[in-house]
Amino acid sequence: SAVISQKPSRDICQRGTSLTIQCQVDSQVTMMFWYRQQPGQSLTLIATANQGSEATYESGFVIDKFPISRPNLTFSTLTVSNMSPEDSSIYLCSVGGEEKLFFGSGTQLSVL
Amino acid sequence: GENVEQHPSTLSVQEGDSAVIKCTYSDSASNYFPWYKQELGKRPQLIIDIRSNVGEKKDQRIAVTLNKTAKHFSLHITETQPEDSAVYFCAASKGTSTGTASKLTFGTGTRLQVTL
Numbered sequence: 001s002a003v004i005s006q007k008p009s010r011d012i013c014q015r016g017t018s019l020t021i022q023c024q025v026d027s028q029v030t031m032m033f034w035y036r037q038q039p040g041q042s043l044t045l046i047a048t049a050n051q052g053s054e055a056t057y058e059s060g061f062v063i064d065k066f067p068i069s070r071p072n073l074t075f076s077t078l079t080v081s082n083m084s085p086e087d088s089s090i091y092l093c094s095v096g097g098e099e100k101l102f103f104g105s106g107t108q109l110s111v112l
Numbered sequence: 113g114e115n116v117e118q119h120p121s122t123l124s125v126q127e128g129d130s131a132v133i134k135c136t137y138s139d140s141a142s143n144y145f146p147w148y149k150q151e152l153g154k155r156p157q158l159i160i161d162i163r164s165n166v167g168e169k170k171d172q173r174i175a176v177t178l179n180k181t182a183k184h185f186s187l188h189i190t191e192t193q194p195e196d197s198a199v200y201f202c203a204a205s206k207g208t209s210t211g212t213a214s215k216l217t218f219g220t221g222t223r224l225q226v227t228l
Binding site: 031033041042043044045048059092094096099100101102103104105106 | 158
C-alpha cells in the first residue's frame with residue numbers, strides 16, 4: 001500500500017483562524033478523499049479531490065469552509081477556514097489503490 | 113445516498129471467544145465492503161474486504177460474510193486476543209467499472225473489548 005504522510009499531526013488553533021492540512025503520497029494516485037472524524041464518532045466524507053478538476057463536496061460541506069487543492073497526483077491540501085470549536089476533529093486524507101482505501105495518520109485539530 | 117448501520121456499538125468478549133459485528137446497507141448498487149480496525153489514537157487500518165460477487169472471505173482468524181439479498185454483511189473474529197481490542201468500522205461503496213477506489217460510507221463503529 002502507498003505511504004501517506006499527513007501534517008501537521010496535531011494543532012491547537014484559535015477560533016476565526018484557518019489551518020491548512022497537507023497530504024503527501026509516495027506514489028501517484030487518482031483518487032484522494034478527505035474525511036472528518038469527530039470525537040468518538042465514525043468517519044464522514046468531506047470531499048473527493050481529483051487532480052485537474054474541482055473537488056466534489058458531500059452534503060453539508062462547502063468549498064468556502066473546506067477549500068481543497070490537488071495540484072498533482074501525489075499531493076493535496078485541505079483548509080479548515082474560519083474555525084469554530086465545532087471544527088475540533090481528526091481530519092484524515094485517504095487514497096485509493098485498486099478499490100482499497102488507505103488512510104493517512106490524521107490531523108487532530110482542537111479549536112479554542 | 114448510501115446508509116450503513118452497524119451493531120452492536122460495544123462488544124465485550126473473553127479472550128478465546130468469538131466476536132461478530134453486523135452491518136446493513138441501503139443501496140443495492142454497493143458492491144465493495146471493507147472492514148477497518150482503529151486502535152486508540154491511530155489511523156483506521158484495512159483488515160479485510162469483500163466484493164459483491166463473493167459470499168465469504170477468510171484471512172486467518174477473521175472472516176467476512178455477505179448476504180446481497182438481505183443487504184447485510186458481518187465480520188467474524190475467532191479466538192479473540194487482547195490485541196483485537198479496538199474500534200471496528202464497516203463500510204460500503206459502489207466501486208467503479210475500472211476497479212479504482214470509490215468513496216466509502218462508514219458504519220457507526222463497534223468498540224470491541226477482549227478481556228482476559
